[in-house]
Amino acid sequence: MSEHTEVGIAGLGVMGSAIARRLLRRERAVRVYDIRRDVMAELAREGAATAESAAHLGAASTVILSLNTADIVEQAVFGPEGVLSTAPDGVLVIDMSSIDPGRTREFAERAAKRGAGWVDAPLSGGAPGAERGELTLMLGGDDEHVERALPVLGALATRLTHLGPAGSGQLVKSVNQVLVGCQFAALAEAAALVRAAGLSPRQVLTALTGGRADSALLQEFFVKFGEVDLTPTGRVSNMVKDLEAARDYARSVGVPLPVATTVSELHRWVAAAGHGDADNAALMHHYEPLGVRS
Numbered sequence: 001m002s003e004h005t006e007v008g009i010a011g012l013g014v015m016g017s018a019i020a021r022r023l024l025r026r027e028r029a030v031r032v033y034d035i036r037r038d039v040m041a042e043l044a045r046e047g048a049a050t051a052e053s054a055a056h057l058g059a060a061s062t063v064i065l066s067l068n069t070a071d072i073v074e075q076a077v078f079g080p081e082g083v084l085s086t087a088p089d090g091v092l093v094i095d096m097s098s099i100d101p102g103r104t105r106e107f108a109e110r111a112a113k114r115g116a117g118w119v120d121a122p123l124s125g126g127a128p129g130a131e132r133g134e135l136t137l138m139l140g141g142d143d144e145h146v147e148r149a150l151p152v153l154g155a156l157a158t159r160l161t162h163l164g165p166a167g168s169g170q171l172v173k174s175v176n177q178v179l180v181g182c183q184f185a186a187l188a189e190a191a192a193l194v195r196a197a198g199l200s201p202r203q204v205l206t207a208l209t210g211g212r213a214d215s216a217l218l219q220e221f222f223v224k225f226g227e228v229d230l231t232p233t234g235r236v237s238n239m240v241k242d243l244e245a246a247r248d249y250a251r252s253v254g255v256p257l258p259v260a261t262t263v264s265e266l267h268r269w270v271a272a273a274g275h276g277d278a279d280n281a282a283l284m285h286h287y288e289p290l291g292v293r294s
Contacts, residue, residue: 008057016066058087089115108166117145122173140168201226237276
C-alpha cells in the first residue's frame with residue numbers, strides 16, 4: 001500500500017481523533033467522518049479532509065472504525081449511508097473499536113460477501129499511545145487482510161499480534177480489559193489510602209517503582225488517580241461496555257468472573273452518578289466520603 005493512499009476514519013472520539021492526528025503527523029492522507037461537525041472541523045484545521053457521511057469514506061482503500069458499540073459499527077458499515085454502500089470491491093475495513101467477538105465474525109462474513117476485507121484491531125495504550133504511535137494491537141482476520149492492514153497500523157503501534165481469524169482480536173481485547181479494569185480498581189483504592197494519609201502520590205510512586213507492585217499501569221496512572229486528574233485518556237462508559245462484554249462471553253462458556261463483575265459494577269456506579277464520559281480516574285469519586293475530591 002502506498003504511503004500516500006487515503007485512509008478514512010469513522011468515529012472521532014478520544015481514540016479516533018488521536019488516531020487521525022497520528023496518521024496526519026506521519027503525512028498520511030486522512031479523510032474523517034463523525035456526526036459531530038465541530039470535531040471534524042477541528043481535524044480539518046489540522047489537515048484532514050472531511051466526509052459528509054460514512055458512505056463518503058468508501059472511496060478510500062482503507063477505512064478505520066473507532067466506534068462505541070457493535071450496533072453503531074453495523075450502521076456505519078452496512079447501513080444505507082454506510083461505508084459499503086458506495087465502496088468498490090476490495091476496500092479494507094479495520095475495526096479498532098472494542099465490540100463483541102461474535103458480532104465481529106458476523107460482520108467479517110457480511111463484508112466478504114460485499115467484496116470487502118475485515119480486520120478487527122482493538123487496541124491497548126489509550127489516546128496517549130495512539131498519539132505516540134506506541135499502541136498494542138490485537139489483530140483478527142484472514143492473513144491476506146491483516147497483511148494489507150500492517151502499513152497503516154504500523155504507524156500507530158509498536159506491538160501487533162495476529163491472533164487468528166476474525167473476532168480473535170476482540171476476544172483478547174476482552175482479556176486485556178479484565179486485567180486493566182481490575183487494576184484500575186486496585187489503583188483507586190491504593191490512591192485513596194495515600195490521599196487519606198496526606199502523602200505525595202509522586203513520592204509513593206517512586207517508592208513503589210521496581211518492586212513487585214510496579215507495572216506499566218502503575219507508572220502511567222497512579223499519580224493521575226492520586227491527584228484525581230480527570231484529563232481524558234479513556235471513558236468510564238467504555239470500560240463498563242468492555243467488562244460487560246467479557247462477562248457475557250465468560251457466561252457463554254461457563255467461566256465465572258467474580259472480580260471483573262464487581263469491578264464492572266464499580267464503574268457502572270460512577271457512570272450512573274453522571275460520570276460516564278469522564279476519565280477512568282473518576283473511580284476516585286467512590287472515596288468522596290473520605291474527603292477524596294477533585
